[in-house]
Amino acid sequence: MALSDNFRKVTPYVPGEQPKIRNIIKLNTNENPYPPAPGVQKALADLKDDFAELRKYPAPNCDLLEEAIGKYYGISRENLFVGVGSDDVLSMAFLTFFGSDKPVLFPDITYSFYDVWAEVYRIPYKQIPLDENFEIHAEDYRMENGGIVIANPNAPTGVAKSRDWMEAFLKEHRDTVVIVDEAYVDFGGESCLSLIDQFDNLLVVQTFSKSRALAGLRIGMAFGCKELIRYLKDVKFSVNSYTMNMPSLLLGAASIEDDAYFRSRVDQIIATRERVKLQLKSLGFEIPDSKTNFLFVSHPKKHAEEIFAALREEGIIVRHFKKPRIDNYLRISIGTDEEMDRLVNAMAKIIQNA
């Protein structure tokens, strides 16, 4: 018998690269191109004076951060769970709610971590194909299941469903937990947060990583009915009580306090996205409507992989997924206006030679 016979074996999720090259335009991981709220910088500076506080364990119930988030969204802490980025929140939710031997359902083209968590936790799952326009159809989900995960807006396509559509969908699925991953909802999507009172099986997951420009801090959260949140916390406290570190709790709370800054940056990113979408369309790109901080593009005359390589030559990094059905697409994060101007110019040059 080999030593590794008893090991848990998985194929890990591969995050977008974080190149060390300077002056590169990095449009490959949907980071926010703008800095976090100024209040975060101030809280970080204040931390220096409290540096000795680091010898203590952080607040296990994440009081400061939970109170700030609860106040902002107008919900009680009993309906709120925070974690180390929404990846941690989603992973805990998979572990907590998907204990059935029936398959958990999610689209074939979606966030590519879902099947990884299902594999690592030994959760059976079934991927339901999106249609050729990357749309979800409710009738495809009418089967026995152990839960459902919908990214809304979806990644990497950017396509969103309305709240009304989600509500009708939830009405069909009251017996298993439905996770709605709203990582990009602040960029123009419609949140299901207001539906948590109506559906005791709905878990809405959001993150500070994209719209709040805090991917480096790792803060995510889930909203759900009291009972769901209690189960989620029980599992979390059975794995690791102190997931959220003290600086994250402080800085995260500072970030949520500055709503004017948050809204102006989000509006700026949306405006840039819409402008760049039109410019790329006029170069012949095909792009589904996006409610996120990225565009999912393909060109009838040049393969995505060639465009990817040509952009790299120009110092611009985007994301290409070597996966069935989407290998002729590129996912381009929305950067600053200057960065996007350089992208559009590079694209014009690349397409001219196609």
Ligand SMILES: *Cc1c(COP(=O)(O)O)cnc(C)c1O
């Ligand atoms: C970015 C992303 C996440 C994870 O973000 P965190 O940084 O872990 O909060 C989750 N779901 C989707 C669809 C994402 O794109």
